[in-house]
Amino acid sequence: MIEKSIAVLGGDKRQLFCAKSFAREGFRVYISGFDRLVNYGDLISTDIYTALNNSSVAVFPVTGIKGNTVPVYFSDIELKLGKKEINALKDKIVFCGKSDTIKSLCKDICVYDYLACEQFAVANALPTAEGAVQVAMEKYEGLISGSNSLVIGYGRIGKILSRLLKAMDSNVCVSARRAEHFEYIIADGNKPLNTKEINTLNNYDLVFNTVPSLVIDKKVLENTDTDPLIIDLASIPGGVDFNTAKSMNITAVHALSLPGKCSPKSAGEITAHTILNILKEEYGWQKQI
Numbered sequence: 056m057i058e059k060s061i062a063v064l065g066g067d068k069r070q071l072f073c074a075k076s077f078a079r080e081g082f083r084v085y086i087s088g089f090d091r092l093v094n095y096g097d098l099i100s101t102d103i104y105t106a107l108n109n110s111s112v113a114v115f116p117v118t119g120i121k122g123n124t125v126p127v128y129f130s131d132i133e134l135k136l137g138k139k140e141i142n143a144l145k146d147k148i149v150f151c152g153k154s155d156t157i158k159s160l161c162k163d164i165c166v167y168d169y170l171a172c173e174q175f176a177v178a179n180a181l182p183t184a185e186g187a188v189q190v191a192m193e194k195y196e197g198l199i200s201g202s203n204s205l206v207i208g209y210g211r212i213g214k215i216l217s218r219l220l221k222a223m224d225s226n227v228c229v230s231a232r233r234a235e236h237f238e239y240i241i242a243d244g245n246k247p248l249n250t251k252e253i254n255t256l257n258n259y260d261l262v263f264n265t266v267p268s269l270v271i272d273k274k275v276l277e278n279t280d281t282d283p284l285i286i287d288l289a290s291i292p293g294g295v296d297f298n299t300a301k302s303m304n305i306t307a308v309h310a311l312s313l314p315g316k317c318s319p320k321s322a323g324e325i326t327a328h329t330i331l332n333i334l335k336e337e338y339g340w341q342k343q344i
């Protein structure tokens with residue numbers, strides 16, 4: 056095992072940008088599952104076993120692994136975790152998103168689920184909010200400037216998204232459920248609303264939901280006789296009754312995985328930043344340059 060070297064195993068463009076970030080910080084980086092690419096820069100492309108054998112840290116994709124297979128998007132060769140790869144993981148610091156499968160496969164290893172880190176979730180809110188604006192610009196036939204928008208939820212994403220929409224001159228209403236959040240919403244220059252009091256979407260051109268609970272239900276939709284564009288950002292099952300919206304010809308988009316789709320570079324850099332922070336805080340790692 057080589058100190059201060061990192062294996063980035065499989066995944067999409069995000070993992071590649073994550074690997075490049077590690078290399079920029081001066082670490083030796085082995086990648087596996089990217090052999091269809093031509094130019095690797097400072098990255099060392101190799102098979103999964105060699106990558107693991109030469110590294111002290113293993114980074115798996117944000118989407119986790121499926122069974123014993125690591126998803127690959129830039130290779131025709133399957134990336135499998137067989138017996139010797141699982142053995143090689145035993146003395147590694149392992150990072151993986153949605154880590155349940157890898158934890159059940161390799162019982163004696165310590166796995167950090169970076170997807171569950173608060174730092175990752177906060178940093179990811181900006182690319183998600185920008186992605187939501189991108190979806191709105193693609194699907195909405197008017198301008199965001201001058202539109203009436205509703206952002207449901209004032210958590211990580213709701214805070215940033217409502218500020219972005221305000222900066223684009225939308226008339227923004229933001230719903231929340233906590234008294235202190237109403238004060239922040241007013242301080243942002245936006246209009247507050249209690250999430251419980253949403254009973255129609257009639258006043259809005261654009262509606263963004265961030266609440267992971269059914270807030271735009273049948274009743275709200277049936278009280279709506281306009282055709283707002285609804286963009287639901289909440290993870291599956293989301294917060295919108297999509298069947299009723301469809302039956303009423305109201306466009307409702309479940310816009311998921313926006314950081315990966317809209318800004319893979321930033322999403323990958325956020326992953327690298329989160330992982331390097333854990334390595335620094337818990338293992339004393341420092342930049343190598």
Ligand code: NAP
Nearest residue numbers: 183208209210211212266267268288289290310311312313
């Ligand atoms: P968050 O910080 O937890 O914010 C969620 C908001 O929903 C908070 O304002 C919370 O209120 C409110 N809320 C939760 N349950 C509620 C309920 N039953 N009634 C009323 N309000 C409720 O979460 P986030 O990071 O902004 O993420 C929001 C959602 O987007 C999550 O489902 C997350 O998995 C998903 N997500 C999507 C993408 C994408 O690409 N689409 C990317 C990342 C995350 P309090 O503050 O009062 O608790």
